[in-house]
Amino acid sequence: MTRRSLLKNSIIGLTGMSVLGGLYAWQVADFWLEFVKIAMPVKNLPPALAGKTLMQISDIHIGNRFDFNFIIDSFNNAKKYQPDFVVYTGDYFTTHREEVQYLKLEKVLTHAVKGKLGTAGILCVLKVTPLKRCNLSNS
Numbered sequence: 001m002t003r004r005s006l007l008k009n010s011i012i013g014l015t016g017m018s019v020l021g022g023l024y025a026w027q028v029a030d031f032w033l034e035f036v037k038i039a040m041p042v043k044n045l046p047p048a049l050a051g052k053t054l055m056q057i058s059d060i061h062i063g064n065r066f067d068f069n070f071i072i073d074s075f076n077n078a079k080k081y082q083p084d085f086v087v088y089t090g091d092y093f094t095t096h097r098e099e100v101q102y103l104k105l106e107k108v109l110t111h112a113v114k115g116k117l118g119t120a121g122i123l124c125v126l127k128v129t130p131l132k133r134c135n136l137s138n139s
């Protein structure tokens with residue numbers, strides 16, 4: 001193999017890997033949904049909570065990057081697990097031109113998974129007022 005063919009093949013290979021990595025990040029990783037059920041022993045857990053199910057939903061990123069109906073469908077799949085507790089963490093939205101898509105977020109949260117014994121959302125946003133209409137209570 002000559003130096004020229006080695007360089008040419010290396011450049012072609014690196015370009016191909018970069019393109020495939022970009023396609024993966026753009027078209028696959030955003031839609032990677034995983035349900036994992038793990039038994040987690042917790043020291044000093046009150047007996048009343050033994051055997052209860054905690055579901056964590058993280059980083060739903062509602063915005064203009066993809067069709068938010070994917071999240072609604074994911075919530076409907078998650079509801080089949082009938083968790084006792086649900087905790088929402090991470091980023092709730094992705095800004096688009098420095099604007100939060102509150103109406104889309106509100107629509108998605110009307111389909112939110114709710115725990116039989118409780119639901120909590122951990123978030124910090126500058127404009128919380130529109131989110132107050134999103135009812136995550138169990139009632």
